[in-house]
Amino acid sequence: MPRIAGVSLIGVVAAAIAMFFIGFLWYGLLFQAPWMEANGLFWADEAKTQLQWLTSDGIQVQEAAADPMIMLAGFVLSLVLAFGLGWHMKQKGITQMGTAALFGLWLGLLIGVPLAAYDTVYGPWHSIAGLLVDGSHTVVGFVAACCVLSLFD
Secondary structure, three states: OOEEOOEEHHHHHHHHHHHHHHHHHHHHHHOHHHHHHHOOEEEOOOOOOEEEEEEOOEEEEEEOOOOHHHHHHHHHHHHHHHHHHHHHHHHHOOOOHHHHHHHHHHHHHHHHHHHHHHHHHHOOOOOHHHHHHHHHHHHHHHHHHHHHHHOOO
């Protein structure tokens, strides 16, 4: 298997896919409405084809179709996170799934959630609901990625 810094690239891709899929579940299906409300986004029409949000210039409206470049950028973020998690697991010698899950949990809680909290603290909405959605997504994504990575050592 190809490796960089001892980390399986196939494992990184698989972990990134798992994280990306969890993002789809979190933001697309399970918690779409509370996340949108927390971030000041609202459907502009009944058919849910246009989004609207408030800016300093007034209400902005945009087609709701997913931008492929934004989705690609999101997947690249998942790849970078998966590689970072894999590298840290390698440094700690973590190969067992249970240990990997616990490692992902702690990294998610101690690093991921505080990073997500910056938007809550400094953003205009100060939304605890948004932090709960983003933070839980981060924790679940880190746990899943670490579990997947443990399969490729």
